[in-house]
Amino acid sequence: MTVLEKLVKAEDTAVQPKILAKNVNVAYGDRQTLFGIDLEIAPQKVTALIGPSGCGKTTFLRCLNRMNDLIPTCKVEGTITLDGQDIYDKSVDVEVLRRRIGMVFQKANPFPKSIYENVAYGPRIHGLAKTKADLDAIVEKSLRRAGLWDEVHDRLDSQGTGLSGGQQQRLCIARAIAIEPEVILMDEPCSALDPIATAKIEELMNELKQRYTIVIVTHSMQQAARVSDTTAFFHLGYLVETGATADMFTNPQDERTEAYITGRIG
Numbered sequence: 625m626t627v628l629e630k631l632v633k634a635e636d637t638a639v640q641p642k643i644l645a646k647n648v649n650v651a652y653g654d655r656q657t658l659f660g661i662d663l664e665i666a667p668q669k670v671t672a673l674i675g676p677s678g679c680g681k682t683t684f685l686r687c688l689n690r691m692n693d694l695i696p697t698c699k700v701e702g703t704i705t706l707d708g709q710d711i712y713d714k715s716v717d718v719e720v721l722r723r724r725i726g727m728v729f730q731k732a733n734p735f736p737k738s739i740y741e742n743v744a745y746g747p748r749i750h751g752l753a754k755t756k757a758d759l760d761a762i763v764e765k766s767l768r769r770a771g772l773w774d775e776v777h778d779r780l781d782s783q784g785t786g787l788s789g790g791q792q793q794r795l796c797i798a799r800a801i802a803i804e805p806e807v808i809l810m811d812e813p814c815s816a817l818d819p820i821a822t823a824k825i826e827e828l829m830n831e832l833k834q835r836y837t838i839v840i841v842t843h844s845m846q847q848a849a850r851v852s853d854t855t856a857f858f859h860l861g862y863l864v865e866t867g868a869t870a871d872m873f874t875n876p877q878d879e880r881t882e883a884y885i886t887g888r889i890g
């Protein structure tokens with residue numbers, strides 16, 4: 625193989641980022657919150673966003689599926705692409721974008737409906753099921769993938785809000801999965817959960833990344849170390865450092881990262 629052929633082959637096989645953020649600046653009114661963020665999110669990996677309270681992790685996460693559009697004072701500049709396509713382009717249908725990039729919130733927020741309806745709602749409004757049998761199959765598959773089926777299969781008609789906190793969060797993950805997203809954004813999904821429920825969600829993330837790209841905001845460095853492949857450290861609105869999680873926690877390149885992971889700031 626010639627050098628040129630090798631280069632072309634290397635380019636062909638190089639993994640393209642699922643999401644690419646370039647020079648992203650965000651302000652709420654006159655107050656700038658994020659400054660020139662450049663970040664690549666690899667497909668089918670877990671990327672953790674960490675950093676002290678108020679550094680802009682959630683703001684950045686919400687840029688990735690245009691949730692910040694819902695805040696009138698919020699202004700986003702720069703470029704964010706999904707599979708190379710600018711998600712802020714005028715031609716983008718935001719509903720379709722949010723179907724491709726789902727979200728799970730800090731506090732589990734099931735609808736006040738049955739377990740079945742919580743999961744079936746999205747596929748139904750998006751026309752993903754032709755028949756009741758199709759819908760049943762989607763509900764079962766989603767609950768299985770969220771690791772909840774065995775616990776709820778015999779009470780699908782019970783209220784989703786009657787489940788434990790950890791089960792409710794897995795129900796919300798099943799609801800997100802049911803509309804076949806490509807990316808799942810998780811904003812501190814375990815912060816309201818006990819250690820056992822947290823461990824279940826963390827285990828689940830490891831399975832989910834076989835199919836989905838996951839971006840998680842977490843306050844817990846231990847959690848980032850356990851679940852993520854890549855970590856991005858934010859500080860005062862800047863992305864200070866990003867890299868393989870194992871490297872960042874053992875050999876941080878920036879002194880602010882080191883100060884954070886050793887507990888001196890944050």
Ligand SMILES: Nc1ncnc2c1ncn2[C@@H]1O[C@H](COP(=O)(O)OP(=O)(O)OP(=O)(O)O)[C@@H](O)[C@H]1O
Pocket residue numbers: 652657675676677678679680681682683684695697843
């Ligand atoms: N809707 C909003 N309107 C105005 N300012 C906001 C809004 N949301 C966040 N901010 C401000 O933007 C900054 C970054 O907040 P953000 O929630 O993104 O940080 P964070 O790193 O996720 O914090 P935490 O870890 O405490 O959740 C903070 O100063 C916050 O007060």
